[in-house]
Amino acid sequence: MIRLDKVSKRYPNGHYGLVDVSLTIRRGEFLFLVGPSGAGKSSLIRLLYREEAASQGEVFVDQFKLSSLRRSQVARLRRQLGVVFQDVKLLPQRTVYQNVAFAMEAVGASTRDIRKRVPQVLELVGLSRSRDNYPHQLSGGEQQRVGIARALVNNPIYVIADEPTGNLDPETARDIVKLFVEINRRGATVIMATHAKDIVNQMQRRVVAIERGRVVRDEVRGAYGYES
């Protein structure tokens, strides 16, 4: 379970990323985080994987209390999470296979496990045939799938995606979201920040709307809610 308890994030320049946010996300949920650019979606996501720390309040991810986490525990926290970034963060000089395998190497997995697990994940995201391609040989959607495969490869409990469809055309974006739904169906909790109004409206999942750092809406079967 992820729980935010009256969390505020204030940046050194005085700007508030989040104001007094309380939120509970249970295991197995699929949650859209919506809101205009700069509303605080990314701030919230960065707090979850502890790239940033809350200024006030407390964030809990399972047994981890994020305000009092030592550096070695940050690594352990992140092994529970699979993070997908808008800019994907692929390593350009490594192939699709190597990019995904790298995430397993980094946590000290054995070569045998890597050889077994990576093809499974590539299969899941539909990239089995591109395994030896380099990122620049792939389309934006395919690159994002590599990012997702890398996030999944260590079997995370939570999959957190920060605008994974931000740079994709609507058709590709829909496929990516379908992939997340499939991931969720297989048991992972999915938290996805997005701008993709149509998709959110269509999916009928829990929607948490953030505006100017505050949660303004939290609906179990929600819509994006911005008609303008």
Added chain:
Amino acid sequence: MAMNLNGVSYIVRETMRNLIRNSWMSLASVSTVAISMFVLSFFLVLTINLNHVTAVLQSQVEMKIFINRHVPRSQELALLRQARHWPDVRRIDFFTKQQAAASLKQEFPDQRDLVALISKSNPLFDGYDVYTYRPQAIPQLAERFHKESIVHTVVYEGQVVSRLDKLSNILRWVGWIVEGLLGLATLFIIVNTIRLAVFARRREVQVMKLVGATDWFIRWPFVLEGMVLGILGSLVADVVVDGGYRWLTGAAAVALPFWPLAPLHSVMSEVLMFTLIGGVLVGVLASMVALRRFLRI
């Protein structure tokens, strides 16, 4: 820290890759370490030799104790037996004033007046020749003899030794200071080499951090790289010092046959130890410094 075999092979692979990718910077680092370690060795060789000379001189230094006149022989011998067990006393020999006169005559056969004087009425004293283990102990030991009621005077030639001692102390300090400065310069250059390697791989480091690699797992290849640079540099210096010292002992044997140079193996064992420890330390420290900023994600 527990590290399985996969981790080890990963680390070795990454280290080799870094070293080869930045081969020019690696070469520069090795050279800098070598120069720094050579200077360290230079001071080491100097102090080792100075200590060696001091030790050689020490073994020749003796203290003379003269005993008051008209002290019975039994008392003289009693102190002799006692003093044998004092710490710092390596050897103690008793001599009578007749023996002293005889050796004087032997040493200065041409000094007729002197010989005539000591033959007529011997003005010399009975006494002891004392040898010590450490020149530093001489003043204390002299003091101790002086407190004995039967002792008339204590004479020792401690100045040369204590001057040598002072000199080697000064040399040690100068060595530390010079080496400290050079060490900083070396550190700086290795830090930059490794920072280049880290910078080339900053995306990897970032991704590793984000997927939950521990700091040490990320650090190891770079630490190992620093160690390899440090050890290679030290070995270069050691080879040069070894060759140089062999040449020096050869040349000195001809030019200064009586000058007691410290033997090669004792010099090299110290030089090897200090340079390798120094090289490893500098390398490890440099890689830790270079990585600090990149691990803060």
